[in-house]
Amino acid sequence: MRLVVLLSLGILMILPAESFEPLTMTAIGFGIAGSAAYFRCKFTECCDDRSIPGNIGALRDSLDRTLFGQHIVKQHVVAALEAHFRSRSTSRKPLVISFHGQPGTGKNFVADQIAQALYLEGSKSGYVTKYLGQADFPNADFVQYYKQRISLEVRNQLGKCPRSLFIFDEVDKMPSGVFDTLASLADYNVFTDGTDNTKAIFIFLSNTAGKHIADHLGNLMKSGVLREETRLGDFEKLLKNAAYNLEGGLKQTALIESHVIDHFIPFLPMEQAHVVKCLEEEFWRWNMQPKKSAIAEILKNSISYDRKHNMFAISGCKTLEKKVAMVISDPYNPALT
Structure with missing residues (x-):
């Protein structure tokens, strides 16, 4: 006689297999598998709400306490992330943000705080991928290889978890054209292999246009505009043009030509x-x-x-x-x- 062993609420039950219909047996199998996945995800990172809480409120509070001189960043980055997570089930494309500013203005600091707020394990999460300028893309002669590598790694990561975060640091030190394949991965798309890109977030960090931001802010302030009165609209077109025309990973890229980048965020110089x-x-x-x-x-x-x-x-x-x-x-x- 075949026996079925059930483990439920700590009680071991051994029952004859004949006492179960085939459908019941299937349900039991799924139930056991589901329970195993549930308990596994209680203690290890999974692509779920526990591991990816998306705590935008914590991000807002943290930036208010620790980020200085960046009112535009606080206003627009938090709002963009909040809108993306709120429309998670209906979003039709990833959120793509480009940070620009001189060194020491907080770009990496904010990117790290975003990871800390969105993921239970922060920047150490298996769903956070970070690329670093010349360290990952050192040779302009290998741009075609880099493009294939980015495409493959991004799609593999999205396959593991659609709610992944990709951070590209030191974009100004990357060879031009390296992001061309990202234009399709970060745009409105339905992939035939079932890859879901609509819940992902891409963040680019660049020193490009840092001096442009400083000059423009200085001129505005000398004309009587208070620093705290400046708005995103005062800088966004300047950033978009500089990123497209100056040397770096975003130069003449399809990401900008296709209007895939949702927000160009200026990090103002520090006084x-x-x-x-x-x-x-x-x-x-x-x-x-x-x-x-x-x-x-x-x-x-x-x-x-x-x-x-x-x-x-x-x-x-x-x-x-x-x-x-x-x-x-x-x-x-x-x-x-």
């Missing part, structure tokens, strides 16, 4: 007041009360400003972590007393 806030945040990370004398020392010795407007910190907040660490590591530094 001294923003650098001070970054320094204070770094001291708090060391559980130390920020001291005006220590901050003044770093500002005096380590921060340079642009020649044209003499108001924007050239390196933004990029090197401040190491500057603060060096000051703190010296117990005899008079600025700490």
